[in-house]
Amino acid sequence: xxxxxxxxxxxxxxxxxxxxxxxxxxxxxxxxxxxxxxxxxxxxxxxxxxxxxxxxxxxxxxxxxxxxxxxxxxxxxxxxxxxxxxxxxxxxxxxxxxxxxxxxxxxxxxxxxxxxxxxxxxxxxxxxxxxxxxxxxxxxxxxxxxxxxxxxxxxxxxxxxxxxxxxxxxxxxxxxxxxxxxxxxxxxxxxxxxxxxxxxxxxxxxxxxxxxxxxxxxxxxxxxxxxxxxxxxxxxxxxxxxxxxxxxxxxxxxxxxxxxxxxxxxxxxxxxxxxxxxxxxxxxxxxxxxxxxxxxxxxxxxxxxxxxxxxxxxxxxxxxxxxxxxxxxx
Amino acid sequence: xxxxxxxxxxxxxxxxxxxxxxxxxxxxxxxxxxxxxxxxxxxxxxxxxxxxxxxxxxxxxxxxxxxxxxxxxxxxxxxxxxxxxxxxxxxxxxxxxxxxxxxxxxxxxxxxxxxxxxxxxxxxxxxxxxxxxxxxxxxxxxxxxxxxxxxxxxxxxxxxxxxxxxxxxxxxxxxxxxxxxxxxxxxxxxxxxxxxxxxxxxxxxxxxxxxxxxxxxxxxxxxxxxxxxx
Numbered sequence: 001x002x003x004x005x006x007x008x009x010x011x012x013x014x015x016x017x018x019x020x021x022x023x024x025x026x027x028x029x030x031x032x033x034x035x036x037x038x039x040x041x042x043x044x045x046x047x048x049x050x051x052x053x054x055x056x057x058x059x060x061x062x063x064x065x066x067x068x069x070x071x072x073x074x075x076x077x078x079x080x081x082x083x084x085x086x087x088x089x090x091x092x093x094x095x096x097x098x099x100x101x102x103x104x105x106x107x108x109x110x111x112x113x114x115x116x117x118x119x120x121x122x123x124x125x126x127x128x129x130x131x132x133x134x135x136x137x138x139x140x141x142x143x144x145x146x147x148x149x150x151x152x153x154x155x156x157x158x159x160x161x162x163x164x165x166x167x168x169x170x171x172x173x174x175x176x177x178x179x180x181x182x183x184x185x186x187x188x189x190x191x192x193x194x195x196x197x198x199x200x201x202x203x204x205x206x207x208x209x210x211x212x213x214x215x216x217x218x219x220x221x222x223x224x225x226x227x228x229x230x231x232x233x234x235x236x237x238x239x240x241x242x243x244x245x246x247x248x249x250x251x252x253x254x255x256x257x258x259x260x261x262x263x264x265x266x267x268x269x270x271x272x273x274x275x276x277x278x279x280x281x282x283x284x285x286x287x288x289x290x291x292x293x294x295x296x297x298x299x300x301x302x303x304x305x306x307x308x309x310x311x312x313x314x315x316x317x318x319x320x321x322x323x324x325x326x327x328x329x330x
Numbered sequence: 331x332x333x334x335x336x337x338x339x340x341x342x343x344x345x346x347x348x349x350x351x352x353x354x355x356x357x358x359x360x361x362x363x364x365x366x367x368x369x370x371x372x373x374x375x376x377x378x379x380x381x382x383x384x385x386x387x388x389x390x391x392x393x394x395x396x397x398x399x400x401x402x403x404x405x406x407x408x409x410x411x412x413x414x415x416x417x418x419x420x421x422x423x424x425x426x427x428x429x430x431x432x433x434x435x436x437x438x439x440x441x442x443x444x445x446x447x448x449x450x451x452x453x454x455x456x457x458x459x460x461x462x463x464x465x466x467x468x469x470x471x472x473x474x475x476x477x478x479x480x481x482x483x484x485x486x487x488x489x490x491x492x493x494x495x496x497x498x499x500x501x502x503x504x505x506x507x508x509x510x511x512x513x514x515x516x517x518x519x520x521x522x523x524x525x526x527x528x529x530x531x532x533x534x535x536x537x538x539x540x541x542x543x544x545x546x547x548x549x550x551x552x553x554x555x556x557x558x559x560x
Contacts, residue, residue: 190390192365241390271395300424301431302399309403 051138064129071122078119095120130204151203152211159218162231170227184229191239193219199238257281276318284314291318362394369396372406399423407461409468409499416503429520433510434460436524457531467530471502471537475548480557489557490548502537509536 079098083090086101098119108116133150134140144150144157173180194202196212207215222228223235254262263281288307290297298304307315367388370376379385399411410430418426437460445456457463476497477488493501510523529535 187387189387301427302423305403305405306398306401309401309406 050136053134053138054132054136057132061132068122068126071126075119075122082119128204149205149207149211151205152207152215155203156215156218158234159215159222162234163218163222163225166222166225166227166230169230170225173227180226181229185226186223186228186232186235188220188223191236191241194238194240198240279316280311281314281316286311287314289314289316363392366392366394369393369400371396371400371402372408373402410461410464413464413468413503416500417507429523432520433523433527434464436521437463437527440524440528460527463527463531467506467527467537468499468502470530470533471505471541472498473501473541473544474498475545476501477544477547477551480554482557487554487557488547488551489554490551491558502541505537505540506530509540512536 079093080090082098082101083093085105086097088097102117102119106117110116133142133145140146142150142154144153147153170180193216196207196209199212199215200207219235219238222231228235252264252266254264256262261281261283263279265277265279267277269276269278286308288295288311290307295304295307298307370379370388376385379388400406414423414426414430417430438458441456441458441460441463445453445458448456457466473493475490476493478491479486480489481487506523506526510519510526513519513522526535526537530537
């Protein structure tokens, strides 16, 4: 009777055989330069015996390189044509200029921005392909090759390594009776983990939802450790900030009128479709002017309450657009 | 040719990821993504956050804009604004607000009249703040149990079960409004609502009776209580 383990081994072996025969069906990452380098290396080793799989791969890599070369050439020619059409110098025609030209020549009302016509270098348009993952005899380079998702499982492996390292570090600190620095602690708020699509692009591998969830769980566990700030660099590579921090210097400064009263005017106040500009003077007597009317400009109590609730001085508003309820938002 | 083939053959096909539809499924019709937090618009809540050193956690989170009826005004009370929303019919919020405000005014007038008529030693017992009376009324009408039908052996039993805070508050507000609406055609809603609020604040009126009826029924069906878990 065979054990389960031995069955697995046989399964693996059969898979391996299959891959040796038709490797390219699933190999897919890395850069073109990698592929060519590999091709050159293998060409030098031509005296050695080269497997069928490697030959097929080399053929495919050569075809891909040629295709990319052709696309690149067409892109450069197209760029020059476009520059001439727009009456600009082709040598100094940047990607931004291309985007503007395309928007001008092919105006599109499509809501989804990605569906609108655009022209980008072929490296961005065609998906990246993995370089050869095995040597000329067909042996894989990566130690997790047979998982099918080597880059993803390597990432999980790295996370666990970081966790173990931090646990060890925490133990050593406890022995010295040191405590983690609360000022350096990582804040979970304000950041978001890379979404599944971005992570797939980064690892050049397809990731199932279940695998993505286990990645999130592992990262959250790593971040929750008391000394997680030691692995800040590693963690932040898989995070993106939710919102850029507001620049404090953008707050407009107070101005003073003839009577020495402080006032401030904020232009381009928006709420939904309503626009307006607001002047607040302090100290004041609570005098409110809205489009040259007093507070009775708003008919319902709710809107009046909104105006008065934040008021500490005199208020002067000019608002247009949308309904009255929206204009209150200024 | 290169330009046209790039634009129409590859680009559009390569970018067929249905981002927009996923976005709509997750958030209904909201224009804000799910990670946008609700605004903390009340000053006390903000001071509490600063006091507990939790304000830093909110510093860089994207926040939805406050709703039109949310202000940091002293007169703002979230429970009253919820009550106004329950009174509202057909989206006529201005009318709903007017009715509730009139009811509060009537409560104030009635309580002041009582206050002035009362003897000197009884005056401190009379509450003249309509907001306090409102909160007291809501608290008195709030049930602690409710009946839910559970099928056992082909028979539906009305089983008493505990009630959540939110549902209890909803029921108390709805019962008060229903009680105020049960009236002669000649009477006006603000007046009956004012009467109901004052009565409920002193543990009387139709709404409180409804609560007591429910509790009595729960007491009568206490033998079925074990059906909740068996």
